[in-house]
Amino acid sequence: MFNKIMSGLGMQAVTVETRLHNPTLQAGEILHGEISFKGGSSDKEINGLYLQLMTMAEVESGDHEFNQPLILDQWLISSNFLLSAHQAHHIPFTMQLPEETPITEVSCRRNGTRVWINTHMDVDWGLDATDRDYLKVLPTATMQVFLQAMQQCGFVLSSVDVEKGQLTARNFRSTIGCYQELEFVSSHMFSGFNEVEVSFVAEAHQTHVMLEVDRTLRSDQLLTMTLPNQHLDVHQVTQQIRRLLQIG
DSSP: OHHHHHHHTTOOOOEEEEEESOOEEETTSEEEEEEEEEOOSSOEEEEEEEEEEEEEEEEEETTEEEEEEEEEEEEEEEEEEEEOTTOEEEEEEEEEOOTTOOOOOOOOSEEOOOEEEEEEEEETTSOOEEEEEEOEEEOOHHHHHHHHHHHHTTEEEEEEEEEESOOBOSSOBOOSSEEEEEEEEESSTTOSEEEEEEEEEEOSSEEEEEEEEEETTSOOEEEEEEEESSSOOHHHHHHHHHHHHTOO
């Protein structure tokens, strides 16, 4: 609306648009794209042009919960330059997604995970220009094997969301300010499991898995396992999970 009013007065604002060449990819892979931007009706000093990898994270505050946009990573593309009036520019870019980027493409009853690239142009003494482009983040091969193994163990993926905070275990910790929680429920009645909440902390050569197990009439249990990112077998991982969860 503001841009329309300014345009009607003959005052055009700076505009920016990002085009992603491969918006469907896995965490750790390279994202390719191009930023196009154009000056408005007058010359403007640009403080910075940024690409931000973002998600929506659930935040707990006392007895309340709310969702908050969270920057997972940020790249400075250019800074401190003069953008002449009506001048157009096109900047290609490549950037690697963090290994811990939340996955969005999973089949479940409720998927609350969204991941996007926010383009932000900081205009000195002017209206900032922004653009938002969503990503489809696929599970890695290791995650796919684990998800299949959980099915083999009789669990169904119920919901997926992202929570603000950090996971810390004896031999690993998360690093991007949030973690994804995949909630599994048993497909069998009287299994003894209320739910199993799973979080991945992926690295280049291995993937750590944290499982918070909620059993009927028992206190919650926090378990971990680490899987190599190569030469995984679904049957082998299924047996590991069964032993870890003490499934007969």
